Amino acid sequence: MTERGPLAAVSPLDGRYARYTEPLVPYASERALMRARVEVEVEYLIALADLDATPLSIDDGQRATLRALYEGFDDEDASVVKQLETEGYGEYAATNHDVKAIEYFIRLGMPDDLDAANWIHFGLTSEDVNNLAQRLLVKPAAEVVLVPELREMRDTLVEMAHTYADVPMLARTHGQPATPTTFGKEMAVYASRLGQAIGRVERAAEGLSGKLAGASGTYAAHVAAYPDVDWPTFAESFVGDLGLEHEPLTTQVNPCDDLAVLFDALRGANNILLDLDLDVWLYVSDRYLGQEAVEGETGSSTMPHKVNPIDFENSEGNLSKANSDLHFLGDYVTNSRLQRDLSDSTVKRNIGAAFAHCLIGYSKCQNGLAKVVPNEQVMRDDLAATPEIIGEAVQTILRREGYADAYEQVKKATRGREVTIEDFHDMFADLDVSDEVRAELEALTPTDYTGIAAQQADDI
Numbered sequence: 001m002t003e004r005g006p007l008a009a010v011s012p013l014d015g016r017y018a019r020y021t022e023p024l025v026p027y028a029s030e031r032a033l034m035r036a037r038v039e040v041e042v043e044y045l046i047a048l049a050d051l052d053a054t055p056l057s058i059d060d061g062q063r064a065t066l067r068a069l070y071e072g073f074d075d076e077d078a079s080v081v082k083q084l085e086t087e088g089y090g091e092y093a094a095t096n097h098d099v100k101a102i103e104y105f106i107r108l109g110m111p112d113d114l115d116a117a118n119w120i121h122f123g124l125t126s127e128d129v130n131n132l133a134q135r136l137l138v139k140p141a142a143e144v145v146l147v148p149e150l151r152e153m154r155d156t157l158v159e160m161a162h163t164y165a166d167v168p169m170l171a172r173t174h175g176q177p178a179t180p181t182t183f184g185k186e187m188a189v190y191a192s193r194l195g196q197a198i199g200r201v202e203r204a205a206e207g208l209s210g211k212l213a214g215a216s217g218t219y220a221a222h223v224a225a226y227p228d229v230d231w232p233t234f235a236e237s238f239v240g241d242l243g244l245e246h247e248p249l250t251t252q253v254n255p256c257d258d259l260a261v262l263f264d265a266l267r268g269a270n271n272i273l274l275d276l277d278l279d280v281w282l283y284v285s286d287r288y289l290g291q292e293a294v295e296g297e298t299g300s301s302t303m304p305h306k307v308n309p310i311d312f313e314n315s316e317g318n319l320s321k322a323n324s325d326l327h328f329l330g331d332y333v334t335n336s337r338l339q340r341d342l343s344d345s346t347v348k349r350n351i352g353a354a355f356a357h358c359l360i361g362y363s364k365c366q367n368g369l370a371k372v373v374p375n376e377q378v379m380r381d382d383l384a385a386t387p388e389i390i391g392e393a394v395q396t397i398l399r400r401e402g403y404a405d406a407y408e409q410v411k412k413a414t415r416g417r418e419v420t421i422e423d424f425h426d427m428f429a430d431l432d433v434s435d436e437v438r439a440e441l442e443a444l445t446p447t448d449y450t451g452i453a454a455q456q457a458d459d460i
Contacts (some may be wrong), residue, residue: 027145036137061111062113
């Protein structure tokens with residue numbers, strides 16, 4: 001059989017986009033899950049040895065040998081685990097059970113002077129191991145891979161906000177010309193929103209929780225063996241030592257409300273970036289943003305001149321797919337028939353895929369932002385061609401001066417009509433206002449009517 005490479009991958013995540021998803025391999029691959037399961041089983045075995053109630057004793061050298069099983073876990077080890085599950089290995093027949101294969105792998109690697117095979121997986125159900133192992137992967141996948149990408153994106157947006165703080169730009173509400181803003185201020189809005197979203201993701205990742213309570217969440221097997229041990233306190237300490245919060249009341253499965261919170265937080269961040277992707281795409285379409293052409297790159301197979309906003313389109317597609325997956329995962333993993341059914345097991349294997357689509361979306365959006373440059377002259381020309389947008393300022397100043405019908409006057413003069421700045425000046429000449437107020441009105445221009453937008457951009 002021909003060895004499968006990226007060009008034969010069933011999923012684009014491991015094929016076309018493999019270079020983007022590579023950082024997730026230590027947290028989302030089958031090998032990574034095997035390693036995390038070994039870690040949970042080994043640390044649990046050591047924790048049992050530290051209980052006064054058990055006769056189990058593991059010295060420092062033995063502990064180091066056991067921990068090396070997961071600390072040095074490599075492709076060869078993963079192959080052994082897989083053989084234990086599917087074919088059999090050494091004295092062990094095929095388990096057809098992935099967690100049981102981990103138990104046998106540890107037995108094979110146990111120090112020769114340690115007789116503790118009967119203590120591996122003592123009192124546990126597979127879900128005790130799996131829920132902890134999965135969170136040992138999900139937590140760093142979010143904190144080490146996804147959050148830094150989001151932070152880099154926020155830093156880019158902050159830099160753009162500062163650089164273009166005072167570049168005036170026509171705003172559009174309902175797709176129609178509206179009160180001007182600055183390009184920097186609009187980037188500052190996204191930077192602010194993304195910063196808050198990052199905080200929500202970080203808190204959700206920090207709050208991931210694990211359970212260790214047996215087949216029905218009652219510690220029944222543990223209590224049957226050692227009724228005098230405070231097993232809930234033991235579990236709380238053990239789960240905490242793994243860097244997770246303890247989930248004290250469960251069925252066989254961890255309820256996964258913690259995962260749902262994380263998935264929702266990531267969806268929130270993704271929605272902000274989707275909004276950014278769409279807006280930047282429109283700015284490119286309006287020629288408010290130019291794109292730096294990449295040497296040798298083809299924009300269209302038939303139109304040589306084109307420089308398409310493909311990074312933002314790719315980001316949009318991947319973030320939309322990620323959000324669909326995250327929504328499904330959040331809904332699915334929080335439900336289980338009675339005390340346990342196995343349908344969530346295969347579903348949870350797709351958490352890495354959802355994270356991978358997030359990562360591709362972040363990378364593509366960042367690549368796109370690195371290529372765009374505001375076309376200030378186009379923006380200024382558009383403002384100059386839309387003088388009616390100062391109508392808001394005019395009617396507001398006239399209200400201040402006591403004109404009860406100020407809105408109606410400006411509406412009659414501007415709505416549905418082509419208006420020039422001279423038309424406004426003719427109107428100002430007929431107003432019953434002081435020379436100072438008339439001068440104030442005549443000083444209004446679309447390019448200067450941006451409020452404190454520049455300050456808002458600088459303050460982000």
